[in-house]
Amino acid sequence: MLRSGQAMNTDLPVLKVPEPKKKSNKKLITIIVILFIALLIIVFFNSSLSKITEIQVTGAQFTSNAEIINDADLKVGDSFLFSSSKKIKESLLRNSSIQNVDVSKKFPGIVKINVQEYKVVAFELSENGDLIALLASGASVVTNSERMQIMDKPILTGWQSDDMNKKELMKQLSTIDNALLSDLSEISPIPSSAFPDRILIFTRTKFEVITAISLLREKVGTMNGVIESQAPGRLTLLLADTFVPFDIEAEEDESGNE
The missing domain is CATH 3.40.50.10960 (Rossmann fold)
Known part of the structure; x- marks a missing residue:
């Protein structure tokens, strides 16, 4: 028991002040990065880099280059990325003069079509x-x-x-x-x-x-x-x-x- 007039000496633990959370800063940075990427994508798809700029045809002897490009359903200015090599080949093989087709794409914007006709x-x-x-x-x-x-x-x-x-x-x-x-x-x-x-x-x-x-x-x-x-x-x-x-x-x- 404490005697009268004796002060009570109690040690209380020191409470740590919590550090401010940085979650809001991370969210902001993430949003900025996403917006930047989206902007780059928009700029890319609206630039000439995303378009077909040249169509090269080789190997054709009886079929004109213009006819091959038309049969392939291609034209300069079409989307380079979404032009399917498989579909181009399938379209050209419907021509009874063509035995085989090799389609390759060279960035930026060049589509190469090599045609092998029947002998x-x-x-x-x-x-x-x-x-x-x-x-x-x-x-x-x-x-x-x-x-x-x-x-x-x-x-x-x-x-x-x-x-x-x-x-x-x-x-x-x-x-x-x-x-x-x-x-x-x-x-x-x-x-x-x-x-x-x-x-x-x-x-x-x-x-x-x-x-x-x-x-x-x-x-x-x-x-x-x-x-x-x-x-x-x-x-x-x-x-x-x-x-x-x-x-x-x-x-x-x-x-x-x-």
Whole structure:
């Protein structure tokens, strides 16, 4: 017990004054950063850096650059970032002259389109005298004769424009080695009841070959072997294969006329 007049001595703990929270400052900084980023995005998408500034097309021989750009649904000024390479490729592959497409983008603003067209397997002349290149896909395109090496491909004569056998022939010709294909000079239809797709082929090495489009891939090896090893003559490659040199035919004709 305390005596009267004695002061009470009590030690009280010192209370720490809490430091002011910096949460409000952090929020402000975050808001400023977000606004700055948003401003940069707005400025970027409204600048030329976000637009297509150049479209480069390479590899096309039959399709004009303007046609390719139109088919790709592209134009200078379109969004660079949102131009899908996949969609561009899909659009261009709808063109029957184009076999493959490679699309690449180079920042800032350059779109590169490299086109691989189907190879030329033959030619024909239109009624107007225009030279038409026939492609492996079955497509036909008017071309400039000065840009094409006509002598290394056959000329198709006597075909109707809507003849489905002609399109199949073009596909079959695409499977023939270029060395043999370059020896074929002219191909004409000579249909028969047994072979509606029968054809007559003249070669630059003076052979005449009778075969069918449906048999061409199967018989091309025999054709090549005879052309390389025999004197010029008439070669029939249907159900049975026969070959008669022209000099023997001439002797038979002379003996028959005597």
